[in-house]
Each structure stands twice: as structure tokens, then as C-alpha cells.
Amino acid sequence: MIIKNRSETYELLCLRFLNARMNLSTKDLNNYLNLEKGYIGELKFDKLLLENVSDELLTINDLLLEYKNTFFQIDSVLISKDTIFLNDVKNFEGDYYVDGDYWYTISKNEIKNPLEQLKRSESLFRRYLHSLGFSTTIESQLIFINPKFYLYQAPMNEPIIFPSQLDHYMNKLNKRAVKVQDRHMKLAEHLVANHIKKSPFTRLPSYSYQLLKKMIMCKRCYSLNVVIQEGKFVICKCGCKEEIDAAILRSVEEYRLLFPERKVTTNDIFEWCGKVKNKKEIWRLLSRNFKVIGHGKYSYYIIDNSR
Ligand SMILES: [Zn+2]
Known part of the structure; x- marks a missing residue:
């Protein structure tokens, strides 16, 4: 059951509108394109869940919470009777490699280690639940949704789901999808009520009404033409x-x-x-x-x- 739907973040929407109406700097443009791509990946994952996984799982799409002045974000939270699944969805495309704790694109640009981000979110989420007096098993997964992604030297014992393993993951979720209790529903409602809508990490360029191009923007391709x-x-x-x-x-x-x-x-x-x-x-x-x-x-x- 979907408890919270996904929609574009404030940052993505603003950048989408601004990109159509002004020239973004390379940095802002890259940030925008990454957000747009990430969002497409998340929607793809939502669709897979919707089509393949039982409705008994309580689904919260996109959750930003704060615990002791620290913010943490989770792309998709699935609440089952005995486990809460946290999913971090990455729409990476192309070849990457891992060297120890470091992750790189094939052209040797280091990227943030997504496993570290996942572990950080999981740890904060665990403490957050504990502070609510809720205890359950938490399993987190890093989901690579794009079939054009390849990871060389991928670590074997890490919670990573590659595109070819998504079917298997959906089956696993299905097996765990049994009717939840009231306390699970209350938890889901609490999480959604505490979701922070405007991320404190929003990065927007400065802009002014006067300098933006004026026209109706196409709702599908975001062009002003x-x-x-x-x-x-x-x-x-x-x-x-x-x-x-x-x-x-x-x-x-x-x-x-x-x-x-x-x-x-x-x-x-x-x-x-x-x-x-x-x-x-x-x-x-x-x-x-x-x-x-x-x-x-x-x-x-x-x-x-x-x-
Ligand atoms: Zn268009």
C-alpha cells in the first residue's frame, strides 16, 4: 500500500524551470541533470514495486528526516511485518569501478561511495526508530536500476542489487509481504508526518524575475519552444x-x-x-x-x- 507518493523535490522543480528560462552554470546544470536522472530512476523502481510486489507492504516513497540535527534521506521505505527495507536507488549509467572503499567512474573520477551513504542513512534511521520506541529488523539495499550500468570489482558481500538481480529482490520482498499490524501503520503515518519537504541542502543559482525568459514551458520536454x-x-x-x-x-x-x-x-x-x-x-x-x-x-x- 502506498502511504506516500513520490513527487519531484523543490530543488528539482526549481532547477527544471530555471534551466528552461536562463543559462545555468556548468555546476548547476550538472546538478540539475543528475537530479532529473535520479528521479527517473526512482520512478522506474516505484513502477517495478507496484507491478511486482504485494500491496501488503507499506510503501513510503522519498523520505527526508532529521535526527538530532542530522538530516538523512531514503529513496524508498518498505515496511513489512518483521522487517523494514530501506532502498537507495541509483540510476548510474556506464562503467564504474571500486578500489577498496573508493568508487570511481571509468575515467577515474572519484564519486561519493554510495555504500557509505547507505550505511549512514541506515544507522540514523535505526536510531530514529529507537527514539520512537520501535524496534524491528532493518535491511538496506543499494539498488542500481539502469541496465547500462556496470561495476568492475564489485564487492560481493555488500547489500547491492544489480539490474539483473531486481527480479530476485522483488520475489524476496513478496515473500515478506504479509499483513502488517496497527503499529506498523502508525509508524508509517508518523514517518510521513515528519517528512521534511524542503531539503536544507537545496542548491539553487540566484535568479531574478526580470532576467528569466518568459513563455509557457512544454510540460513534457520542459522547452520554451x-x-x-x-x-x-x-x-x-x-x-x-x-x-x-x-x-x-x-x-x-x-x-x-x-x-x-x-x-x-x-x-x-x-x-x-x-x-x-x-x-x-x-x-x-x-x-x-x-x-x-x-x-x-x-x-x-x-x-x-x-x-
Ligand atoms: Zn515539448
């Missing part, structure tokens, strides 16, 4: 076609995420969306979907939760 068809649809070369009103509302969400301190006004949304619709239509759309504060020139919109 879209055209408007008959004033009704946003069309992109990637084949994506979206109704313009939906695309504008989506752009408002993007604007609100990037500029939480700015007010949502008709003028700004008109400009933010690349002036693809006239102001009156934007005004009508915003009025229908948000609560208006103030009048005329100085009015702005807020989310109306009562609707």
Missing part, C-alpha cells in the same frame, strides 16, 4: 499538446514556486506566459481559479482552499 494553435492549444515539437488554460494555470504554479514573495497579478502572468493570451482572458482565467484580493490595478490572486 512552443507555439500556440488557434489560441487554444500549446503545441511543442516533442509532440505534446496541452490546452492553453491548463498550461497557463500550470505556469502560475511555476511562477509561485520560483517567486513565493511576489504577488500573482494579471499583468505578471500575462508577461510570464509570453503574452500568448490577452490580458482580459488571463484575468478571467485567474478570477475563476483563484481568490481575488483588492480591486482593479492593484488586485492580485491567492489560492482559495475553500473552492
